[in-house]
Amino acid sequence: MNKLDASEQKKLLEEEYPELAGEAPKKKEEEHRKGLPPLPNAVEGKVRVRFAPNPDFVIHMGNARPAIINSEYAKIYKGRMVLRFEDTDPRTKSPLKEAYDLIKQDLRWLGVEWHEEYIQSLRMDIYYKIAREMLTRGCAYVDTCGERGRELLRSGEGYCETRDASPEENLSLFDKMLEGHYGEGEAVVRVKTDPRHPNPSIRDWVALRIIDTERYPHPLVGSKYRVWPTYNFAVSVDDHLMGITHVLRGKEHALNTEKQLYVYKCMGWEPPVFIHFGRLKLEGFILSKSKIRELLEKQHDKFMGYDDPRFGTIAGLRRRGILAEAIRQVILEVGVKPGDATISWANLAAVNRKLLDERADRIMYVDNPVELRLEAPSCVEAEIPFHPSRPARKRKLRVCPGDGVLIEKNDASSGELRLMGLGNFRVDTGENLLSMVEDQSLDYARSKRVPIVQWVPASDAVPVKVLEPQGLELIVHNGYAEPAIRGYSVDSKLQFIRFGFIRIDEPGREPVAIYAHK
Template sequence: IHPNRNKLPEYNLDLFEKMLEGHYGEGEAVLRVKTDLGYTDKSLVDWVAFRIIDTDKYPHPMVGSKFIVWPTYNFASAVDDHLMGVTHIIRGKEHLQNTMKQKHLYEHMGWRQPVAIHLGRLRLEEFIMSKSQIKKILKESAGAYSGPNDPRFGTIMGLRERGITAEAIRNVILTVGAKQTDASISFTNLAAENRKIIDPTSPRLIFVEDPVELVVDNGNGVCLEAKIPYHPEKTELGSRQFNVCTGDRVMISRADYEQALSEKEGEVRLMELGNYIIEGGKFRLLSRDLQYAREKGLSIVQWLKKDGSKIAILSVPLGESIVIKGGYIEDGGKMQVLLGKNVQLIRVGFAVLKSAIPFASLVFSHE
């Protein structure tokens, strides 16, 4: 118990005036609210209402160093709520003690106390959501993170950065419901809700990771045409057409290339183009019959012509890391229109296109 606790109000008011006049430095004096010493929770006993801040060192963004004595959260918010006529307060259950502290002010001043509703926190599993932890990470790992909007963080900005819509977040919150206990949701569930929302409007783009480049052999001077829709069901999103002639250079992912060689004797179906066999550094056309591919169990793989494609970097948030996947993406004139929007990379997953010049940069959302 501080010896000043039982001093006359006039004595403590005199000390408070000295605080205001700058007789004390930061950390040398505080003003406390006198409460009940019998509280089991000692944080409620004589809690701090005002403290000194060295505003020469930490200036206030609006008034600079004009004042040095500042109210704490509980004193300031109680007064603010009263002045603004707040009737109901909805906040996390970690504020239960704060409600008790603020109750002292309302009772002493004869103010009507707002109704306080305390709810549990909704946590996104395997994501960093603590503001203090995020602040510490950004301070200690400068340059490794882009800021509070880094897609590895569970912040609203971070989720937006990786293409999670506000509607998906709202729907998940409404599904879980308001509870007094803490709750956790998995990113898988959030992604499933997001997928339902963005799937109908996300154009399908071709991305070839870690490409293997081969020369096409359709036969002597033969050119084939492949028409690929931007969405299998939404015809209003349009389509694009690729003309592939003998001698053109076509890319598929290294994973698809190696699988075709190891499992299908080099045979593979290039999406909407035809069935090919890999031999001698070439794609040699076997047929265009889709039934042939089905009977042989060939993988239907995405592909790109080397000409007309753009280098692409896909950043995949994975825990506290970012996995970088390099490759090529189609460049059919839609890039500028799709900046900042959700797209679906065929056989890869959903992503957000962040930039298109000088290369395409995307952030992976989810499958």
């Protein structure tokens, strides 16, 4: 079978399997498969989902999963998507002022659309109000026992006495909290759960605590507030108030769901549908925010910033030349499974390559150059299209007798080769000469299986620095490209023929490119 040529193969296929060879195969079925599974309890037009990042850093591939999945479901069900910044810890997870905008940029770039936007640190009065309501209803209390209250619950031996005090007393304790009578750790609002719950973290979990914002000012609201809601409290309140119908988040939140249900129960709210999916890794990339921050701090000169192409941040992948569409595609393929998934770089690159292939112009770049002198009776000219499927757009390259031509050192073994678009030549490595072969035709090269290689006229070769991420290292290539390279602006994606796809990181006289993949 393999020995047959394409038309023979096709013919055979048509004879043997007529139903497979048809022009319109089962495309529809496959597209159906790529979609996300239906959401339980979802009504078209009524679905409300959310993406709720902590603005303490830019988002990465792991965060892209909930962002893309949620927005995709909003699209499927013609629902609404809420973007909510969860920035209620100015102390240990201090928000980064720039991150709010950077995250929005990344989301827009990813094609994530949202219809409403909230910032938790700007909604403090709402949390206070609900806290009061819960205190009034007697399903929360102000623990003023400090370390002792915490210890009592941890050991399961009891709880702070205020748990049994009246709502009125607790309400006034809460006022004292707000008024600044207590320091950090001296008073917290706890949600009454079960003081002997098998999981100690669920026992009367903390809904609001005091943070000394004189010492740890919040980047948005400074020292205006001292009493801050915890994640679980703020999330429950917001998910309800924002009318969220489906919560899709990582499985690290499974236990939080259990905690949050106590708020719903106390307030008589109907809880949304919760769906937890596994963690996402990107093979060979660091995703951890804290690790990236650490690297940026400790090895400042080694990395280019949060968007370094060696990082798995969205910005880093973008800078690497990965298209948003490719990221969407692999994430949608992973879907909402509870299990963890490791996206292989080969897979992401393959998807990206396919998308890039139709748009990226082909440019000749010689990575490891050796200069040969052209021996020819007269000048020769090549006309090469920028893209094989758009032959009309092309540039001319001309070399004359005595001119230097750069080719890959590896290609410069003695023998014949074809300089792409130019003609067939014989290499003399001793004299560093390129002499013309009598037959200049492409057919000659084909029939003799002469390698077809890229080349650059030495006289106007443009030095190009190509940075190739490899793990945490960056390999620097110093090669030369044809002059057409100067015509591309930042962010252009090109294919360097026989080298790989690259993205222009810095245009100019001596451009800098970043290697994406083969």
